[in-house]
Amino acid sequence: MSADTGDAQAASGGPIVEITGLHKAFGMLEVLKGIDMRVERGEVVCIIGPSGSGKSTLLRCVNVLEEPNAGSVVVNGYELTDPDVDIDRARRSIGMVFQGFNLFGHLSVLDNLTVAQRKVLKRDATEAERIARENLDKVGLAEKAGSMPEQLSGGQQQRVAIARALSMQPAVMLFDEPTSALDPELVGDVLGVMRQLADEGMTMLVVTHEMQFAREVADKVLFMDGGVIVESGPPSKVIADPAEERTKTFLSRVLNPVHASKTD
Amino acid sequence: MPMSPRKRAQAFRGVQYGILVLAVAAVAFFADWEKFGNAFFNFDAMGTQFPGIITTALVNTIIYTGLGFALGLALGLVLALMKLSSVAPYRWIATVYIEFFRGVPALLVFIALGFGVPLAFQIQFDTYSTAAIALGLVGSGYIAETLRAGIQAVPKGQVEAARSLGMSQSRAMVTVVIPQAFRIILPPLTNELILLTKDSSLIYILGLLDTQYELAKFGREGMNATNSMSPILLAGACYLLITVPLGYLSRYLERRAGRKRDEGLEVTA
Ligand SMILES: Nc1ncnc2c1ncn2[C@@H]1O[C@H](COP(=O)(O)OP(=O)(O)OP(=O)(O)O)[C@@H](O)[C@H]1O
Ligand SMILES: [Mg+2]
Numbered sequence: 254m255s256a257d258t259g260d261a262q263a264a265s266g267g268p269i270v271e272i273t274g275l276h277k278a279f280g281m282l283e284v285l286k287g288i289d290m291r292v293e294r295g296e297v298v299c300i301i302g303p304s305g306s307g308k309s310t311l312l313r314c315v316n317v318l319e320e321p322n323a324g325s326v327v328v329n330g331y332e333l334t335d336p337d338v339d340i341d342r343a344r345r346s347i348g349m350v351f352q353g354f355n356l357f358g359h360l361s362v363l364d365n366l367t368v369a370q371r372k373v374l375k376r377d378a379t380e381a382e383r384i385a386r387e388n389l390d391k392v393g394l395a396e397k398a399g400s401m402p403e404q405l406s407g408g409q410q411q412r413v414a415i416a417r418a419l420s421m422q423p424a425v426m427l428f429d430e431p432t433s434a435l436d437p438e439l440v441g442d443v444l445g446v447m448r449q450l451a452d453e454g455m456t457m458l459v460v461t462h463e464m465q466f467a468r469e470v471a472d473k474v475l476f477m478d479g480g481v482i483v484e485s486g487p488p489s490k491v492i493a494d495p496a497e498e499r500t501k502t503f504l505s506r507v508l509n510p511v512h513a514s515k516t517d
Numbered sequence: 518m519p520m521s522p523r524k525r526a527q528a529f530r531g532v533q534y535g536i537l538v539l540a541v542a543a544v545a546f547f548a549d550w551e552k553f554g555n556a557f558f559n560f561d562a563m564g565t566q567f568p569g570i571i572t573t574a575l576v577n578t579i580i581y582t583g584l585g586f587a588l589g590l591a592l593g594l595v596l597a598l599m600k601l602s603s604v605a606p607y608r609w610i611a612t613v614y615i616e617f618f619r620g621v622p623a624l625l626v627f628i629a630l631g632f633g634v635p636l637a638f639q640i641q642f643d644t645y646s647t648a649a650i651a652l653g654l655v656g657s658g659y660i661a662e663t664l665r666a667g668i669q670a671v672p673k674g675q676v677e678a679a680r681s682l683g684m685s686q687s688r689a690m691v692t693v694v695i696p697q698a699f700r701i702i703l704p705p706l707t708n709e710l711i712l713l714t715k716d717s718s719l720i721y722i723l724g725l726l727d728t729q730y731e732l733a734k735f736g737r738e739g740m741n742a743t744n745s746m747s748p749i750l751l752a753g754a755c756y757l758l759i760t761v762p763l764g765y766l767s768r769y770l771e772r773r774a775g776r777k778r779d780e781g782l783e784v785t786a
Binding site for chain 1 (some may be wrong): 665672675676677679680681682683684685688692693696697700
């Protein structure tokens with residue numbers, strides 16, 4: 254029994270995330286139109302693309318916050334699209350960081366990090382606190398353990414949110430635009446923590462508009478547009494030397510917004 | 518010439534003060550103060566009410582209301598969860614229940630419970646249970662709506678964060694949503710308690726032993742015994758003893774919740 258990590262089926266050598274033929278629609282609106290992708294162990298994959306292209310929806314299908322309509326999503330050995338799979342158990346090994354932090358407002362920073370360890374993984378309080386403090390230290394916020402979320406800056410809240418996800422010792426971390434709700438001067442701290450995580454070998458799937466981060470940290474970049482993956486490959490290809498016209502247009506807009514708005 | 522908005526507001530305030538002064542003057546002039554004072558401010562009659570009005574009546578009112586509120590809260594929580602359920606029939610049942618008990622006068626609930634149920638089912642609860650159940654039923658409809666609104670006011674991201682950490686739907690509800698909802702609903706819930714305190718005056722319908730008297734019944738018995746209105750005035754004052762502090766508590770909680778929200782906004786904005 255691995256009550257500790259929920260990492261039961263991780264031993265197999267295959268990819269951590271494997272998505273095939275994924276379709277998702279909201280009513281009549283088809284948002285994902287056949288996605289195939291995989292994330293290998295230890296890989297950092299960045300998803301870029303224009304607003305409304307389905308990036309968040311794709312990410313949310315990876316831990317089934319959105320229920321896929323068709324296709325298969327296998328994460329860490331769990332076939333999430335199989336109705337017989339215990340989804341709560343599978344989610345223990347999938348950490349998620351949201352754009353809006355979503356810290357539990359009624360709990361202190363420390364309790365934010367221990368509550369799921371205790372209630373979900375059934376760790377005893379001392380063990381949970383030890384792991385929590387370790388992760389708070391890792392994101393540079395050891396001294397904020399007793400604070401309430403509302404007393405922290407956005408950047409600090411997001412780092413706490415990362416530490417909260419890490420405290421479950423997940424096999425893969427999902428990030429949905431983790432810095433886009435932050436004031437510019439706070440973005441660096443959060444990206445720094447993510448960089449460090451990547452260096453330590455954490456498997457990461459990151460939706461982001463931070464091209465610099467994607468270029469330097471990602472092993473693979475996926476460019477999405479209109480519910481499909483238009484182009485994928487190492488950042489040196491997709492960002493520095495894109496093959497597709499749509500990728501080029503998008504990149505010229507995000508990399509040179511002033512110029513783009515003039516020519517729009 | 519049309520008046521400027523500020524002038525108009527000033528004139529309107531003047532009219533309001535004028536009406537108030539006239540009303541007070543009319544009452545002072547036309548009322549028969551001697552008769553009124555004899556009837557309502559007979560301090561000898563009031564004196565006879567002590568200590569029973571405190572040790573029996575006030576205490577009983579608090580007990581009836583407290584029991585009713587606890588039951589109303591439990592029932593209300595179940596109903597609120599039913600109303601938020603994804604199972605449609607649960608939602609229907611909860612809606613019908615809530616509309617019914619919010620719409621029916623409390624007096625009818627007391628009569629139904631005190632006389633209808635014993636006749637129909639040949640069961641007789643003791644007075645405290647009957648009173649608690651009746652008050653619980655009366656309060657539960659309002660409380661359910663208050664709780665539902667509070668639960669829905671907790672941002673969806675909170676549940677998503679909880680689920681993404683592996684919590685089940687019900688675990689997320691208990692650990693993350695309900696504690697935060699309570700912060701939001703505490704002020705309206707305190708108002709609910711005030712209304713219930715007043716509704717407890719209907720318990721006399723059940724027929725009470727004198728040890729079971731609550732404030733209203735105690736005051737009316739006192740009126741009969743002393744041949745004066747004063748005891749009921751005293752009972753009224755005792756209600757204020759409960760409800761005024763609760764009102765302050767409610768406003769305090771409201772201010773606190775408001776401040777929390779504002780601070781929260783400042784940080785994340
Ligand atoms: N719960 C929902 N119900 C209905 N439509 C939705 C829902 N969630 C997303 N959509 C729609 O699906 C489309 C893709 O949304 P998604 O959030 O995945 O885009 P995105 O690529 O993450 O965009 P952004 O960069 O703005 O975050 C959008 O048109 C959006 O309006
Ligand atoms: Mg998005």
